[in-house]
Amino acid sequence: MNEFFVNIIHRPEMVPEYIQKEAEQGKKEDLTRSRVLEESLDIFRTQQQIAHENGLRTTIQMTYASLFNREAVAIAQEHHERYGDEIGLTFLGIQCKEFRDKFKSKELAIWLFSMKDKQKIVDEVMGKFHEVFGFYPTSTGSYYMDAELVNYIKGKYPMIKAAVATCWEEGPKAYHNANNSWYTLLDGSPWNPWIPQSAISTVRLLTQRTTLALLPSHIYPGT
DSSP states (O other), rough: OOOOOOOOOOOOOOOHHHHHHHHHHTOOOOOOOHHHHHHHHHHHHHHHHHHHHHOOOEEEEOOTTGGOOOOOOOOOHHHHHOOOOOEEEOOOOOOOSSHHHHHHOOOOOGGGGGGHHHHHHHHHHHHHHHHHHHSSOEEEEEEEOOOHHHHHHHHTTOOOOOEEEGGGGGGGTTTTTSOOOOOGTTTTSSSBBBBOSSSTTBBBSSSOOOOOOOOOOOOOTTT
């Protein structure tokens, strides 16, 4: 093999999940605390710097929360123009003050919303992305993307060509040393990019058809 392909995906996480989990344990919740925002931006800058110093381009998957942070947006725009980094969109990191105000929910997982609410969330997040950058992303993602979510995104936003749709090490094939959330037992998927069936997103399509390509994501707990 003469060529090696690697996808480097960085996510500016303005409101890490641990903030909500701390609140569930009785600690005071503050979605806008400056220490967390600065720490998240420092991590994002460092990840980007390491990639660029080694001559590698990245995909920056913007979260909904990061779309409201001027510095995160500025970094993404600069690196897109200077290094050719892709600016994508993820449905992780939807929780922030703006999301709470609009959707009245503390749920972290988009796949646990009703289909009606999934559509509203997708339209809101995609609309905000377009408002900020002036174009729609061509890739998206989440820890898990069910079939109805994939079908809606592909139908309404055909410019989306690929999605990071699972954390493949967290399925039944490789559960050892993984996140212990209950849903990780249910979302095993192929270990290579695949074209999904329209009814079950984690099952490969057996016939050729133009659709959304899905990618497994090797994300370790805590990243």
